[in-house]
Structures are given as C-alpha cells and as structure tokens.
Amino acid sequence: MNKRPTINDVAHLAGVSKRTVSRVINGASNVGKATRERIEAVIKETGFAPDKQARGLSTSRSYLIGLIYDNPDALYIDQVQRGVLSICSELGYELVVHPCRYKSEGFIEDCIHFVRRSNIDGVIILPPVSESKLLADTLQSKHINYVRMASVDLDDHKNIVVSDDRAALRDLARYMVSLGHTDIGIISGPQQYYSSKERLEGFLETLQSLNVDVPPSRIVEGKNSFESGIECARHLLIQSPRVKAIFANNDEMAAGVLKVAHEMGIAVPDDLSVAGFDDNLLAARVIPALTTVQRPVGDMAAIAARKIIAHIQGKEVSESETYLVKPHLIIRDSIKKV
Known part of the structure; x- marks a missing residue:
C-alpha cells in the first residue's frame, strides 16, 4: 500500500477488530495464538508502526x-x-x-x-x-x-x-594453578563495590584451597580503568622477584598490564601470564589475545x-x-x- 498503513488497515487485512490489534500491539495476553500470529504477520507485511504518543495516551504509559x-x-x-x-x-x-x-x-x-x-x-x-x-x-x-x-x-x-562472578573466578584460579602458576599478582577493582569483592574473594579462596598463597604486596586495588591498570601493573612488575602472572579485575585493566609489560620488555605469555574479566571487544583484539572470563x-x-x-x-x-x-x-x- 502506498499510504502509511493504519491500525484500521491492519484490522481489516487480519479480519479482526481494531481493539484486538491494539491488544496485540500492547502485549496483552488475552489474544489467541493463531490470531496473534496472523496480526503480527500483517503488521510485518504492511510495515505498520503504531503512533507512540497515541499509544501512550491509550495505555497511560510512555513506553x-x-x-x-x-x-x-x-x-x-x-x-x-x-x-x-x-x-x-x-x-x-x-x-x-x-x-x-x-x-x-x-x-x-x-x-x-x-x-x-x-x-x-x-x-x-x-x-x-x-x-x-x-x-x-x-x-x-x-x-x-x-x-x-x-x-x-x-x-x-x-x-x-x-552474574555469579565468584564461581567464575574459582574456575580461573583452578585453571591458572593447573598450568603451574603459584606466583600470582592481583589487580582488584574498587573494594567498596560488591562485584570487586566477589571476584577477589572467589579467586583468593580457591587459590588458598589449592595451597597457593598471595601475599598482600601482590594485591593492588585499581579503579577498573585502563589508566589504573597501567599504574597498578607498574607497581607489581617492579617488585623483586617479579610476579609471574597477573589477574586483573576487568579487561580494561588487563590491557593496561599488557601495555606496561610491552614497555618493560616483558614477553607475554613467555615471561608473564595475564588474565582479565568481561571478555569485551578488546580481549580478542589485543596481542596476545586475552584469556578472560566472559560475562x-x-x-x-x-x-x-x-x-x-x-x-x-x-x-x-x-x-x-x-x-x-x-x-x-x-x-x-x-x-x-x-
């Protein structure tokens, strides 16, 4: 049809009342499956789009x-x-x-x-x-x-x-230990946030259950930003002996770790292993591609x-x-x- 389709056009083509079309548009449950599918097919075929202002007035909603x-x-x-x-x-x-x-x-x-x-x-x-x-x-x-x-x-x-972050960090801790890592540094998120606490506690508790101790000097609190990842990575990587692996609370900070390692001539993963959390767009695109937890x-x-x-x-x-x-x-x- 050449003119913009109306709710009356949809009702006519579907063989139902205007009220029934309105119920389908507004997500009402009191419309039979076959009728609903027929109306939805007509809406798709005609390209009908309800007027949001009129729709809101009729339902007392803004959508x-x-x-x-x-x-x-x-x-x-x-x-x-x-x-x-x-x-x-x-x-x-x-x-x-x-x-x-x-x-x-x-x-x-x-x-x-x-x-x-x-x-x-x-x-x-x-x-x-x-x-x-x-x-x-x-x-x-x-x-x-x-x-x-x-x-x-x-x-x-x-x-x-x-999001069960604690359980996911248990999996990461077990994986790192299974590869022989026992000297692990941690860049946590801000500890006033539940999410940061859940990840840190899940990771540490599992490491401890596997007889891997992380001293306080190996734990640095970041701000979940790329810049704080850089700052925290420098703090960890100048320690002697140097840490062999770092877990960062998110991929942004893990990317900061990769940047600092590159600047210091530390090869990842040959000399330093790195893991993050989130699996955002950066994780698969940085070099090397980041092992992480996908939320x-x-x-x-x-x-x-x-x-x-x-x-x-x-x-x-x-x-x-x-x-x-x-x-x-x-x-x-x-x-x-x-």
Missing part, C-alpha cells in the same frame, strides 16, 4: 525504559544497551540512558528526578549503582518499576539478574529488559524465572604453562 549507570567501561555499557534494545525493539519500547555519580551527594534524588522528568515507565540499574539498597528502597516506596543487574543476590529474584552481559541485559517490561505490563514475574547467570572462562593466548 520508555530508563538505564541508570555509573561505569567507566564504555564497552560494557554498549553491550548492555544492545541487549536491552534487542528486547525493546521487539516489544515496542524505547531506551533512555542516564549516567549518574553513584557516590555523589543527592544521587538518589537525581535518579528519581530523571524518572519523573523523562516520564519513564521503569528503570534498569547497572552496577555499581545497582548495589545501592537505598535507591532500590526509594524506587519501591515511590512505586517505580525497577530491575537490578548485579554480582550479588541483593533483591527479590523478580527484581534482579545476578554474558548482553544476555543479562535482555533478561533484565524482559523483566522490567513484564513489571510495566502488570504481568507476574516468577521468583523462579531466570535470575542467575554464570560467566565462563575463555582461554586464549595470554597464559602459558609454567
């Missing part, structure tokens, strides 16, 4: 989902947005992002103001902001839909998607998006529905057998 974050890793944020948008585009929602300063005075008020100002239907909250109990309690008290992504089980399972960020974000939309639509989100996701080890070229 906007907020994303609240304070994370310096642009690659992580990109993965999250892709995961959320894959569901938003499927279900007719738009994404509005809001960077904030997690530790700043008035950050709770800033987040609430964002939701009110932008007329958001619900928010997805990323770590470390998602670790704030006060923010979650405030959102709940103001009847604002939310879902948290985190590394620790902090909430009702219907309101959270958890399925896009999948977690998609799960969070489905949960928040279910909340918005008033659908029950089961406590047993997927909430725990385990990252897994990606073995590449940056760790060598001793």
